[in-house]
Amino acid sequence: MNPYFQQTSLYQPLQRGWIRLATLHPGSTNDAIIVTLNPAQLCPQPSQYYEALSYVWGTPGRSGQVIVNGIAITVAPNLALALQSLRFTDRPRTLWVDAICINQVDNAEKSHQVELMATVYKLADKVLIHLGRSKGPSDEEAMETIAAVDRPLTAEITRQVFDSIFTNPWFERVWVVQEAALAKVAIVILGNKAVRWDCFTAWPMRAAPYQIDRVIPGILALPPRFQPVEGSFLQRLHETRPLKATMPSDKVFGLLGLIPDRDPWIQLVDYAMPTARVFSAVAKCFVDHERSLRFLSAVHPDPFGYSGMYYHHLKDDERHLPSWVPDWSVNPDVTPLGIGRDFREPYNAGGYPAVASASGNRLVAKGVLLDTVKLTGSSYDATGSGDSNGWVTLKGQLSQIQRSNTNKQLAPVREWTAGGLSSLLGEIASRIAERPAITSTTQQQSMDSAELRKLARWADMFEAPEGCDPSACCSDARASFRAVTTAAPPTTLQGEEIGCRRWKSKTGIATHLELDGSLGRVCYGRQVFETESGLVGLGPEGMQPGDRVVILLGGPVPYVIRKQKGDEQAHTFIGECYVLGAMGGEGLKHLHDELQALGHYLGPCGPPICEGKLQAFEIV
Numbered sequence: 001m002n003p004y005f006q007q008t009s010l011y012q013p014l015q016r017g018w019i020r021l022a023t024l025h026p027g028s029t030n031d032a033i034i035v036t037l038n039p040a041q042l043c044p045q046p047s048q049y050y051e052a053l054s055y056v057w058g059t060p061g062r063s064g065q066v067i068v069n070g071i072a073i074t075v076a077p078n079l080a081l082a083l084q085s086l087r088f089t090d091r092p093r094t095l096w097v098d099a100i101c102i103n104q105v106d107n108a109e110k111s112h113q114v115e116l117m118a119t120v121y122k123l124a125d126k127v128l129i130h131l132g133r134s135k136g137p138s139d140e141e142a143m144e145t146i147a148a149v150d151r152p153l154t155a156e157i158t159r160q161v162f163d164s165i166f167t168n169p170w171f172e173r174v175w176v177v178q179e180a181a182l183a184k185v186a187i188v189i190l191g192n193k194a195v196r197w198d199c200f201t202a203w204p205m206r207a208a209p210y211q212i213d214r215v216i217p218g219i220l221a222l223p224p225r226f227q228p229v230e231g232s233f234l235q236r237l238h239e240t241r242p243l244k245a246t247m248p249s250d251k252v253f254g255l256l257g258l259i260p261d262r263d264p265w266i267q268l269v270d271y272a273m274p275t276a277r278v279f280s281a282v283a284k285c286f287v288d289h290e291r292s293l294r295f296l297s298a299v300h301p302d303p304f305g306y307s308g309m310y311y312h313h314l315k316d317d318e319r320h321l322p323s324w325v326p327d328w329s330v331n332p333d334v335t336p337l338g339i340g341r342d343f344r345e346p347y348n349a350g351g352y353p354a355v356a357s358a359s360g361n362r363l364v365a366k367g368v369l370l371d372t373v374k375l376t377g378s379s380y381d382a383t384g385s386g387d388s389n390g391w392v393t394l395k396g397q398l399s400q401i402q403r404s405n406t407n408k409q410l411a412p413v414r415e416w417t418a419g420g421l422s423s424l425l426g427e428i429a430s431r432i433a434e435r436p437a438i439t440s441t442t443q444q445q446s447m448d449s450a451e452l453r454k455l456a457r458w459a460d461m462f463e464a465p466e467g468c469d470p471s472a473c474c475s476d477a478r479a480s481f482r483a484v485t486t487a488a489p490p491t492t493l494q495g496e497e498i499g500c501r502r503w504k505s506k507t508g509i510a511t512h513l514e515l516d517g518s519l520g521r522v523c524y525g526r527q528v529f530e531t532e533s534g535l536v537g538l539g540p541e542g543m544q545p546g547d548r549v550v551i552l553l554g555g556p557v558p559y560v561i562r563k564q565k566g567d568e569q570a571h572t573f574i575g576e577c578y579v580l581g582a583m584g585g586e587g588l589k590h591l592h593d594e595l596q597a598l599g600h601y602l603g604p605c606g607p608p609i610c611e612g613k614l615q616a617f618e619i620v
Contacts, residue, residue, distance in 0.1 A: 010037065010069055011103040017043035019113065019120060020101040021050050022068075024083060024093045033066045033083050035100060042116060042123065052096045052124035054179040054186075055082050056132075056169045057246060068100060075099060082130040085189070095128075096120055107271040114269050118178055118257020127183035127197075129176070131168045134191025139164045143193035149202055155210040161203075162214040165190070171217040174243040174250060178257040180219060181226035198224050218242075226258070233259045234286065234295055238339055241331040247271075248329035249278040264289040275329070276321050283325045284358040291353035293365060293555035297338030297576045298326035300525070300540075322361040323573040324619045334525035334540075337576050338557040347556045347583040351595070351602040354554020362570075363619045367552035368612035370579065370587050371531035373545050373560070526577075535582070535609070540575030547574060550617055551587040553600055558582055561619060571619045581609050 014020070019042045025034040041047040057076045064080025065072055079099055087093060102113045121127055134140055142164035145157060168190075170176055180186050186197035201224055204216050218239060236255045245251050253269050256262050268281050286295040321327055338347065356365035526538050531549060539549075543560045548571070551558050558579045561571040579587075585605035588595060591614055595602060 010071060010073075011106070011109070012039075014039060014109065014112075016112070017041065017116070019096065019116060021048070022095045022097050022100050024087045024095055026088050026090055026092060028089060029084070033064075033080060033087070035066055035068045035083070037069055037101065042119060046123050048094065049125050050094045050096050051126045051128050052121050052179070052183075053082060053086070053098075053128050053130065054121075054170075054176055055079060055130045056173055056176075057099065058169075066100070073100075078130075078132060081132060082128075086128060086130070096124065110271045111269045114253050114271075115256075115266055117254075118182055121179045122182040122184070122257070124183065125185070127179060127186040129170065129180060129186055129188045129197065131165075131170050131188065131190040134193070135164075139190055140193055143188075143190055143195050146199050146203055147195040149199055149206070153206060153210065155212055158207045158210045159212045159214065161207075162212065166214070166217055171219060172242075172244050174240050174245045174254040177219050177222070177240060177243070178254065181222040181224075182257055184225060186224065222258075232290070233265060233282075234290075234298070234339070237282075237326075237328055238298060238336075241328065245329075248275045249273070251328040252278055252282055279321060279328055280325050280361070282328070283322075283363075287354065287356050287358045287363070291554060293350065293354045293356060293552050294338055295326060296324060296552075296555060296559060296573070297336040297557060298328075299324060299573060299575065300332035300334050300336075322363070322620055324363045332525075337578055338555070348585055348603055348605070349551050349557050349579075349583050349587060350553050350555035351585055351588060351600055352554055353600065354552070355598060355600070356552070356554065361620050363573075364616050365552045365554075365619065366614055366616050367550050367555070368587060368591070368610065368614060370549045370551050370558060370582060370610050370612065371533050371535050373529050373539075373543060373547040373549060374532045375530045375545060376539070376543055377528040529577075531579075533610075535579055537577050537579040537582075539577035543574050543577070549577065549579060551582065552617065553588075553595070558587070561617065564620070569618050571617060573619050581606065587612075 011020075018039050020037045021040045023036040023038065025036070027034065040050070055078055058078040062077045063074040064077045066075050066080060066083065067073075076099065079097065083095075083097075086095070098117075103109045138160060142161040145151060145153070145161050146165065180197055183197065188195050188197055188200060201220050201222070204220050207216070233255070236258050237252070240251070240255060243251075245254060249271070252265075256265055256269070259265070264285050265282075268278060268285070270278070273281075283295060286292060350367065354365065356363060358364075523538070525541050527541055527543065529537055529539050529543060531537075535549070537549070537558070539560050544562070547560050547562045549558055549560055557576045560574040560577050562574055564570040564572055585602045586607065586609045588602055589605055589608040590611055592602065594614060
């Protein structure tokens with residue numbers, strides 16, 4: 001509900017394909033803001049010239065006043081400011097403004113108008129992006145710098161532009177993505193400065209050489225006059241998770257204009273539907289229309305077993321999402337394994353398509369039970385403290401590198417991304433997998449401990465690099481990496497910084513600072529585990545011994561599920577996981593003929609690793 005006004009008498013029902021346009025009457029700075037609303041045909045072509053306004057509503061509490069059709073209403077202060085600055089002094093101006101042109105207290109109208117939103121901005125003669133008041137000369141200088149696309153930059157100028165412009169709340173909102181990207185012509189207005197949107201989308205390329213410690217807003221990656229000819233809805237949802245919305249369901253509704261095929265999704269636009277049901281309906285559409293379980297990689301439940309979404313305005317039985325439904329209102333800090341950066345599935349554990357159905361809060365999906373979790377280690381410690389931090393996992397591999405500088409030894413650790421996880425975990429685990437054959441009590445080391453695969457113990461199986469302090473390296477793999485990257489004659493390399501540069505140029509491997517962040521992106525929020533049959537993997541932080549590791553048809557990665565107490569058929573979805581030797585379809589290869597009869601494609605893969613039968617798993 002609009003927190004600012006509820007004047008239903010202003011609005012008469014609209015025909016399908018029609019909108020309201022606001023005529024902003026001329027006035028001076030201190031004059032009252034006067035608007036007249038009139039219905040107008042939008043489809044197939046607008047009946048008159050209009051400009052669409054893009055702005056941020058702002059925080060409820062403060063308000064401004066606008067006179068609409070003779071009735072004084074309260075509006076967000078940001079909107080009052082925008083209308084005041086955009087009106088002409090000598091002639092009217094025709095605008096489309098969501099908060100005024102849509103009856104915000106009529107959910108049926110609101111749902112219908114939101115379906116038209118992408119068309120409104122796409123067909124507008126101009127989109128006016130209003131960022132608010134200028135905070136001073138620095139803002140004006142920053143706008144001038146963005147506009148002057150041929151002007152040379154420096155790191156300091158680049159940083160100042162980011163701090164002045166790209167920290168504006170407008171860049172944090174989900175709705176503005178389609179508002180700017182679909183526009184024929186868009187103008188960005190800050191104070192008295194106006195700059196074409198094309199200059200803004202050119203900014204990332206201009207700023208790239210300076211590598212300042214700022215995050216470029218993702219909206220700048222979409223070119224002007226964007227045409228949604230490719231890209232799945234899952235891709236758009238995932239890319240925009242960091243963005244904000246006043247209503248959580250707008251994290252879905254606000255992206256429908258950015259996908260090529262809206263038909264399966266447009267029916268979801270219903271502001272009378274609770275948010276939990278909207279998110280569940282989205283997940284069901286992925287199952288029914290895309291026949292893929294890839295969306296499960298977007299689920300990152302609380303490690304204590306609670307859903308991330310908990311809205312107090314919902315009824316008690318609607319507050320929690322089913323465990324298999326992604327909560328698009330939150331932005332998890334765990335990097336998904338099953339969703340690649342270029343949105344090609346990095347793994348193919350479950351082939352294609354999914355054989356699944358979703359009804360109510362239940363997902364029933366066919367797959368195989370790969371194994372049961374036997375032991376789990378400690379979760380990755382991003383701070384580097386404690387004997388179980390993720391860095392210690394690498395210690396043995398780094399020791400191998402130090403002892404041999406051959407390309408063969410370096411290859412396993414060239415990539416430090418989710419896509420390169422196979423090399424990293426695979427090489428470490430495969431060497432360790434040979435160790436259990438040692439049965440002597442004195443040589444078992446940690447293999448019989450309760451934390452068989454604890455990361456610190458893994459590292460202890462290898463020697464410290466020659467010439468390095470073993471105790472320092474065993475307790476802190478960062479020290480080991482620094483020692484490795486600087487291990488060279490003093491006459492050749494002087495100081496750690498020079499050593500790191502030379503190391504990277506010779507090996508293609510990142511320095512310890514770069515590796516710090518890359519390892520964290522892959523391992524943060526996950527823990528190493530071992531199954532009953534000895535499979536090794538990296539799984540969600542909340543997994544426990546006794547959990548089941550399954551491969552579901554249509555899922556690019558394996559998943560961890562947990563039997564529910566009191567219902568042996570039902571499971572709770574814990575999260576996606578990585579299992580060494582099972583990421584290319586090896587867990588299903590023994591069912592090749594049966595799957596082929598179902599019309600299921602698996603693709604080439606390694607030797608089979610299990611003999612489980614195809615069965616249905618019920619997840620709630």
